[in-house]
Amino acid sequence: MAEVRDVAIVGAGLLGLAAARALTARGRDVILLEQATVGHAGAGSKGSCRIFRLGYPDPAYVTAARRAGELWRELEEESGRQLRWPTPHLTFGTGLRDVQHALQAAGAPCEPLRAAEVAERFPDIRVDGPALLETESAVLAADVALDALARLGGELCTGTRVLSIADDDTHVTLHTSAGPVTARTAIVTAGPWSRGLLAPLGVLAPTTPTLEQIGYLRPTGTPTRPDSGRTPIFICHEDPAPYGLPVPGSPLYKIGIHDSGDATDIDAQDRSPDRDLVDRLSRVAERLLPGYDPEPAVTERCVYDNTPDEDFIVDRIGNVVIGCGTSGHGFKFGPLLGEWLADLATGATNGPEPPLRERFAARRFRPAG
Ligand SMILES: Cc1cc2nc3c(=O)[nH]c(=O)nc-3n(C[C@H](O)[C@H](O)[C@H](O)COP(=O)(O)OP(=O)(O)OC[C@H]3O[C@@H](n4cnc5c(N)ncnc54)[C@H](O)[C@@H]3O)c2cc1C
Structure with missing residues (x-):
């Protein structure tokens, strides 16, 4: 039988890289499959900078942003790179x-x-x-952050497109342009491409x-x-x-x-x-x-x-963990999203704490009835 990885991650944007780093820090064997390159021209995470702020009209997001701020500081220390420019x-x-x-x-x-x-x-x-x-608040050096994360998490396979995903309740098999990959858990952090990968699994991610x-x-x-x-x-x-x-x-x-x-x-x-x-x-x-x-x-x-409501999608369905739908405001939460996805992949917790857990659940898009 082919080697079974602990976790296979689809997409090496901010979320995939952050999840890979969090899982590697927990001793998990991680493979990260990216169809192009890290921070490529068509990805949502590309470019030099993003805003880190606490200012949301919603205390749950403010609390999450504060926690993310602590994790950005830890990542700076671990990587030895300047990622935050306090502003x-x-x-x-x-x-x-x-x-x-x-x-x-x-x-x-x-x-x-x-x-x-x-x-x-x-x-x-x-x-x-x-x-x-x-x-x-701070300006985040986005390109430096992606590079720092890429050096801290798992085996990164660029130029490898995941064509389809099958979950047989025991393992997940990812059919890729470089052949099949089997893992105990898959994480789909394919940004706007997630919807198409998840639909055949019966998971609705209407982004x-x-x-x-x-x-x-x-x-x-x-x-x-x-x-x-x-x-x-x-x-x-x-x-x-x-x-x-x-x-x-x-x-x-x-x-x-x-x-x-x-x-x-x-x-x-x-x-x-x-x-x-x-x-x-x-x-x-x-x-x-x-x-x-x-x-x-x-x-x-x-x-x-x-997403239709601008809340993210962070959830687990079977052996597939989902992190997408960041609606133009996800970068500041990068390391926190990585920890939540790692929690869901390892079964450590159910990811985000309430009330964000319910608000980020994929099941909110299920048709009523
Ligand atoms: C103009 C702009 C400004 C922004 N400003 C801010 C800001 O100031 N503050 C803030 O907090 N957020 C901001 N954001 C949002 C933030 O950048 C995004 O939320 C975040 O980068 C999304 O990361 P991601 O990993 O979900 O997606 P992506 O970076 O798009 O990564 C997904 C990756 O998956 C790969 N992939 C897709 N399909 C496959 C497949 N089948 N096989 C293998 N790989 C695949 C893609 O190639 C891609 O690299 C901004 C976004 C934009 C576009």
Whole structure:
């Protein structure tokens, strides 16, 4: 009989890599199958940076983000790499009060600021109303984090596509472009590709990939040092929600508008710039970022893996563990998602703690009745 691995993971994006690292740390034999390369152009985890913030309008997410923050610090220590660039974070817009209440309910520090105080402390950003300052926030060096995780977890097989998965209640067999792989447990962390892999197993993961538009702005004057603390991260909690963050080690400032891209065919992504979306980014820059040229110096497209409710999917069905549907806000939770997936794979716990366990369950998508 072919070698039986403890755990086979499908997809070496952030979630797959984080799960592999968590399982390897627990002494499990792990194989990680990636159809392309780590952080490739079509993956949701690609690029230089992501926002780490606690500011959610929901105390359960705030608590999870705080725990994830501790785990990011541990990963930094273990890998010896700088993954977090501590950076103040400003929340503003119509959703500010909900975020403030959730932060307070979860016991997370935050400081309300008037617009004039924002102007004085953060001249790179212009707001026309109150804001909320977070200090436990950071810019995550996303590409460095993927590389650090890849060095800490299991056997990584790039260029190996999983074609189908069969669970016979004892073992899981993955049919791949390089031949079959058998494992006691499989973890599907294939981002927007998960839906198609899971459907033949009878698991409904109704996610929709969208192609988002990012812009990188150049400062018009002398660039503020990215680590000066004067250029904050921001999220305007409105619908749609613009956001921005300084790029670690660069004068550029990254901006986007959360969930503004169109649905895409995941295997035929047209990653050329969307002129309408780039124009919307320029209008955000004109309104909020006085120190930057509003025409992006660089543009980038990147896929979101959206669930209908923006909650993630973290669950186990039979011998298959599922981690997907991160809906454009999963990176900050990376090491925590890795621990939850490892818990589910080893049977240590049922993964996320309530109330997120129920909210992240795949069964929430089962048709009623
Ligand atoms: C523009 C943008 C901005 C974002 N900003 C933030 C932010 O500021 N803060 C934050 O917290 N989050 C943010 N996110 C979200 C975050 O990046 C994602 O939630 C996270 O990276 C998703 O990781 P993943 O591992 O689920 O998916 P992916 O990175 O897409 O990984 C899935 C992997 O599976 C592989 N795969 C798929 N099918 C197969 C198969 N059959 N066989 C083998 N391999 C397969 C793919 O090739 C891919 O590498 C952002 C996302 C985008 C796109």
